[in-house]
Amino acid sequence: MKVNILQWHAVASWTWDAQDETCGICRMAFDGCCPACKLPGDDCPLIWGACNHAFHLHCILKWVNSQTSQAHCPMCRREWQFKG
Amino acid sequence: MADSISSVCNLAILDKLSDGSIEEILESYNGFCAATDTLLNGAGDLSVGPQFLSHVHGLCKHGLESLLRDHFLGALERTFEKNGALKFWRHFEAYDDVSVEEEVFYNALEEISLEKQYQEKCLLILVHALQSYNHGSHDSNDYRVELFAKYQMSVSSVLMATLPRHFPEILHWYFKGRLEELSTIMGGDFPHDDDEDDDDDDDDKDDMDLDDKCKVSYRSGQMEIDECYPQGRFLDNNKLVNNIGKVVRDLRSLGFTSMTEDAYASAIFLFLKAKVHDLAGDDYRISVLESIKGWIQAVPLQFLHALLAYLGDSVSYDSVSSGLKSPLASCPSTFYPGIDTPSEGLVRWQLRLEYFAYETLQDLRITKLFEIIVDYPDSSPAIEDLKQCLEYTGQHSKLVESFISALRYRLLTAGASTNDILHQYVSTIKALRTIDPAGVFLEAVGEPIRDYLRGRKDTIKCIVTMLTDGTGGNPNVSGNTGDSLLEELNRDEENQENAGLDDDFHTDDKQAWINASRWEPDPVEADPLKGSRNRRKVDILGMIVGIIGSKDQLVNEYRVMLAEKLLNKSDYDIDTEIRTLELLKIHFGESSMQKCEIMLNDLIDSKRTNGNIKATITQTSQAGSELGDNGVSMDVFDATIISSNFWPQIQDESLNVPGPVDQLLSDYAKRFNEIKTPRKLLWKKSLGTVKLELQFEDRAVQFVVAPVHAAIIMQFQDQTSWTSKNLAAAIGVPTDILNRRINFWISKGILAESLGADSEDHVFTLMEGMVDSGKNGGTNGSIEDLIVADEEGESSVASVEDQLRKEMTVYEKFILGMLTNFGSMALDRIHNTLKMFCIADPPYDKTLQQLQSFLTGLVSEEKLELRDGMYFLKK
Ligand SMILES: [Zn+2]
Ligand SMILES: [Zn+2]
Ligand SMILES: [Zn+2]
Numbered sequence: 001m002k003v004n005i006l007q008w009h010a011v012a013s014w015t016w017d018a019q020d021e022t023c024g025i026c027r028m029a030f031d032g033c034c035p036a037c038k039l040p041g042d043d044c045p046l047i048w049g050a051c052n053h054a055f056h057l058h059c060i061l062k063w064v065n066s067q068t069s070q071a072h073c074p075m076c077r078r079e080w081q082f083k084g
Numbered sequence: 085m086a087d088s089i090s091s092v093c094n095l096a097i098l099d100k101l102s103d104g105s106i107e108e109i110l111e112s113y114n115g116f117c118a119a120t121d122t123l124l125n126g127a128g129d130l131s132v133g134p135q136f137l138s139h140v141h142g143l144c145k146h147g148l149e150s151l152l153r154d155h156f157l158g159a160l161e162r163t164f165e166k167n168g169a170l171k172f173w174r175h176f177e178a179y180d181d182v183s184v185e186e187e188v189f190y191n192a193l194e195e196i197s198l199e200k201q202y203q204e205k206c207l208l209i210l211v212h213a214l215q216s217y218n219h220g221s222h223d224s225n226d227y228r229v230e231l232f233a234k235y236q237m238s239v240s241s242v243l244m245a246t247l248p249r250h251f252p253e254i255l256h257w258y259f260k261g262r263l264e265e266l267s268t269i270m271g272g273d274f275p276h277d278d279d280e281d282d283d284d285d286d287d288d289k290d291d292m293d294l295d296d297k298c299k300v301s302y303r304s305g306q307m308e309i310d311e312c313y314p315q316g317r318f319l320d321n322n323k324l325v326n327n328i329g330k331v332v333r334d335l336r337s338l339g340f341t342s343m344t345e346d347a348y349a350s351a352i353f354l355f356l357k358a359k360v361h362d363l364a365g366d367d368y369r370i371s372v373l374e375s376i377k378g379w380i381q382a383v384p385l386q387f388l389h390a391l392l393a394y395l396g397d398s399v400s401y402d403s404v405s406s407g408l409k410s411p412l413a414s415c416p417s418t419f420y421p422g423i424d425t426p427s428e429g430l431v432r433w434q435l436r437l438e439y440f441a442y443e444t445l446q447d448l449r450i451t452k453l454f455e456i457i458v459d460y461p462d463s464s465p466a467i468e469d470l471k472q473c474l475e476y477t478g479q480h481s482k483l484v485e486s487f488i489s490a491l492r493y494r495l496l497t498a499g500a501s502t503n504d505i506l507h508q509y510v511s512t513i514k515a516l517r518t519i520d521p522a523g524v525f526l527e528a529v530g531e532p533i534r535d536y537l538r539g540r541k542d543t544i545k546c547i548v549t550m551l552t553d554g555t556g557g558n559p560n561v562s563g564n565t566g567d568s569l570l571e572e573l574n575r576d577e578e579n580q581e582n583a584g585l586d587d588d589f590h591t592d593d594k595q596a597w598i599n600a601s602r603w604e605p606d607p608v609e610a611d612p613l614k615g616s617r618n619r620r621k622v623d624i625l626g627m628i629v630g631i632i633g634s635k636d637q638l639v640n641e642y643r644v645m646l647a648e649k650l651l652n653k654s655d656y657d658i659d660t661e662i663r664t665l666e667l668l669k670i671h672f673g674e675s676s677m678q679k680c681e682i683m684l685n686d687l688i689d690s691k692r693t694n695g696n697i698k699a700t701i702t703q704t705s706q707a708g709s710e711l712g713d714n715g716v717s718m719d720v721f722d723a724t725i726i727s728s729n730f731w732p733q734i735q736d737e738s739l740n741v742p743g744p745v746d747q748l749l750s751d752y753a754k755r756f757n758e759i760k761t762p763r764k765l766l767w768k769k770s771l772g773t774v775k776l777e778l779q780f781e782d783r784a785v786q787f788v789v790a791p792v793h794a795a796i797i798m799q800f801q802d803q804t805s806w807t808s809k810n811l812a813a814a815i816g817v818p819t820d821i822l823n824r825r826i827n828f829w830i831s832k833g834i835l836a837e838s839l840g841a842d843s844e845d846h847v848f849t850l851m852e853g854m855v856d857s858g859k860n861g862g863t864n865g866s867i868e869d870l871i872v873a874d875e876e877g878e879s880s881v882a883s884v885e886d887q888l889r890k891e892m893t894v895y896e897k898f899i900l901g902m903l904t905n906f907g908s909m910a911l912d913r914i915h916n917t918l919k920m921f922c923i924a925d926p927p928y929d930k931t932l933q934q935l936q937s938f939l940t941g942l943v944s945e946e947k948l949e950l951r952d953g954m955y956f957l958k959k
Binding site for chain 1: 651654678681682685689716720721722723724725726727728729730731745748749752753756757760761762763764765766767768769771772773774775776777778779780786791794797798800801804850852
């Protein structure tokens with residue numbers, strides 16, 4: 001007997017390759033989305049700072065814009081720089 | 085005589101009397117008594133009249149008028165008792181029962197009426213005598229009225245005092261017999277308008293009646309008519325009605341007025357009741373109300389009309405006189421074909437008869453409401469009838485009580501499947517909202533069903549299936565197949581919105597019902613922005629959600645079921661699921677459905693990502709030489725990539741997929757990571773579907789299976805026999821799971837199981853080259869045989885059911901055979917019959933509950949039907 005595979009339909013889940021599970025700003029799971037978004041993943045990406053802390057892009061942008069002077073990482077208080 | 089005198093003795097008069105006067109009085113009195121005697125018993129001899137007259141005058145002269153009147157009336161009464169009443173009753177003595185021959189009845193009445201007439205003649209002689217004495221000074225009519233009234237009174241009291249107990253019944257039987265006769269005469273042409281269309285053209289129908297009636301009347305030959313009279317008049321000349329009229333008149337004259345009316349009324353009502361039962365029958369697909377009304381017009385009302393006309397309808401023996409006319413007065417011609425203006429008495433009769441008919445039909449339909457609702461919507465005409473009846477009688481509470489007890493007895497039992505109960509619940513709501521647009525007593529009726537369903541484990545699942553799945557496994561649905569309940573509800577709503585213009589009209593009905601019912605409806609929300617259309621209406625979905633308690637639970641169950649479907653089935657249609665989700669969003673709100681929306685979105689996204697990855701991938705294995713015999717091309721591979729945070733908890737079992745597939749997985753994941761960095765993939769290897777083809781030397785068979793099944797069978801390519809331990813290790817699953825999953829291939833006849841050296845360790849062998857046992861139904865050369873592997877279920881409960889099912893299948897043929905022979909059988913009987921006859925190979929050893937769950941399975945496969953606790957073959 002020989003088995004011919006005509007179609008293989010597999011299932012996977014995606015996850016952000018980050019150290020933490022949740023966003024330090026909104027406290028939502030990285031694999032979920034920020035409070036402003038409805039769809040996770042491409043529509044609500046993560047962004048890393050130079051300090052290697054990750055946040056929802058939308059969360060850190062809001063944070064950065066809310067700061068009057070130079071923004072700092074909400075986690076480690078170092079000067080916030082987007083990781084290049 | 086002496087006591088008569090003393091009783092009227094007036095001492096004051098006596099004082100003034102002279103001896104001569106006394107002499108004269110005595111003489112006159114004796115003469116008067118003798119003359120009275122001769123007159124009353126004289127067998128019609130009135131020659132004593134002049135003598136009588138002079139004695140009366142003689143007595144009157146002495147102021148003894150009242151004495152002579154009382155004596156005369158007393159003598160009349162005694163004579164009537166002797167010559168009238170006792171003789172009358174003697175006619176009926178011969179009859180033990182109440183069915184007295186018509187002739188006997190007529191003769192008795194004739195005889196007593198003649199006697200009474202004669203006595204009235206005698207009384208008239210007295211009246212004349214008194215008048216001639218008093219002429220001028222006394223209003224002559226007074227004597228007549230007063231004396232006849234007294235006489236009538238004494239006739240009635242004599243008869244009542246001597247009345248045999250069964251006389252009222254004799255009267256009843258007499259009228260019953262005549263009505264039956266009449267109905268036979270009229271019945272032949274009674275319009276059976278089975279076709280509802282007839283209702284629209286009443287005029288045509290009436291014309292037709294008329295023609296038919298003439299034919300019948302000629303044929304029957306019993307009627308004294310020689311030309312075709314208008315319908316109403318036709319009975320006036322009818323000998324039968326004349327006879328009845330005469331009987332009623334005679335009975336009335338004897339003082340039996342109310343007894344007579346009671347008798348013919350009860351005969352009419354009983355007859356009407358029988359007719360309603362007869363017309364209503366057990367066919368709920370036709371409306372019978374019009375036929376019943378038609379019959380009332382055609383038989384009892386015609387009869388009453390003729391009777392009242394014969395009696396000179398002016399006699400109104402119903403004490404109430406009121407404005408009852410109004411409902412009919414507006415359109416008398418339609419209601420009384422051929423009768424120009426119905427008398428008030430007739431109108432009142434019509435109201436009584438119709439009320440009674442409505443009530444009778446209503447009671448009949450209420451006792452069968454369960455069946456009617458099972459047949460809904462085919463039974464809509466019966467529901468419509470019931471609605472009209474209830475609007476008339478206002479006895480909605482009867483329906484509630486009766487239906488609830490039917491539900492408890494018939495539906496809310498262990499034998500009914502949750503699906504059946506749910507569908508009956510929905511049918512109940514649909515059917516009853518016609519009757520009860522405000523849903524007021526639906527609340528009461530629904531409560532026991534909801535309570536019962538809350539106790540069932542599979543209720544939520546069944547509800548979700550019913551709402552979202554058009555095929556829902558419901559054998560009762562007629563039409564609309566393939567349409568989910570949600571779709572149907574949505575369509576209804578759209579239709580209602582489009583039909584907004586009609587709504588004012590219905591509001592009146594609703595108001596009429598609310599007024600008529602004794603139930604207190606919930607207060608209507610008074611929102612000026614909303615039109616009357618948005619008033620409270622029966623919310624089917626709300627009533628369904630009400631079973632579960634909260635929409636969240638329902639949404640959650642839907643999510644789990646959706647996940648199951650999306651991950652483990654290959655035969656879902658994404659567009660249908662999106663449509664269902666849209667409908668759910670309408671009813672439950674967008675935010676409730678957000679997770680489900682993301683799930684569906686994942687499916688759509690996955691398609692895009694698949695295309696993307698497959699277009700740009702550099703397949704490691706393709707570069708090498710591994711894509712040999714066992715190689716799998718990326719072309720046949722695709723993946724569903726889920727956002728696991730939004731999916732229900734997924735049970736991923738460990739599994740070693742075959743090497744080439746594993747290579748594909750890692751190639752795919754690597755490319756994903758490149759494209760979507762920094763996102764990566766985590767495979768859930770036991771999930772998904774595999775379509776594969778087993779190629780034997782002489783045949784090829786296709787299957788759609790779970791990855792674990794694929795992994796199992798692929799191991800048999802190189803090695804045709806495995807022990808369960810070794811095989812479990814090879815594919816990386818626990819032995820017990822392997823043993824369960826491998827059953828699929830055994831049931832298809834691809835693998836065979838045998839005991840190995842170690843009794844714990846089974847041996848599975850590939851059945852290559854075996855002659856097709858028929859198990860997989862594939863004939864030689866057929867390679868199109870596509871079999872979908874049923875998901876065997878994660879929980880051990882499901883596998884127990886599967887096991888039972890397999891064992892019970894042996895008896896299926898037997899059960900179907902029994903039902904072919906017996907038509908229908910109850911659960912107990914099937915069970916006992918199996919116990920009696922299946923005593924070997926293999927003996928039947930299942931419990932009643934096991935049998936029931938098996939039969940429920942057959943019902944859901946539409947092989948059987950379950951109605952009223954009886955199983956039938958599904959036609
Ligand atoms: Zn965030
Ligand atoms: Zn966002
Ligand atoms: Zn930081």
